[in-house]
Amino acid sequence: MPALPLSPLAWMVLRYGAVAAATMAASRLRPSQPKDPAHETVLDDLPEGVHARTHRAEGENSVHGHGKFRRVLRLRRGGPGMEFDGALLGRFRLRRVR
Numbered sequence: 503m504p505a506l507p508l509s510p511l512a513w514m515v516l517r518y519g520a521v522a523a524a525t526m527a528a529s530r531l532r533p534s535q536p537k538d539p540a541h542e543t544v545l546d547d548l549p550e551g552v553h554a555r556t557h558r559a560e561g562e563n564s565v566h567g568h569g570k571f572r573r574v575l576r577l578r579r580g581g582p583g584m585e586f587d588g589a590l591l592g593r594f595r596l597r598r599v600r
Contacts, residue, residue, distance in 0.1 A: 545589040564595040
């Protein structure tokens with residue numbers, strides 16, 4: 503069976519539409535769970551920016567880091583806007599294995 507003669511733009515729209523539909527279906531099927539207030543408080547209290555520090559204990563070297571990014575975007579001065587808030591906590595650990 504020959505492929506449908508569609509333009510490359512139409513194929514891209516179909517592909518992104520299929521991904522969006524699958525994402526929406528998956529998000530509706532998953533039951534919502536309440537957020538843990540203790541975890542939300544930790545993420546809210548992080549200072550803005552990226553911070554990392556090294557730590558050495560018990561024969562291992564590790565880097566502990568955290569970061570927070572918060573921006574408000576407005577289409578016009580004084581108009582409604584959207585707030586983007588992203589936070590992350592992480593650890594990268596190296597250990598000698600014998």
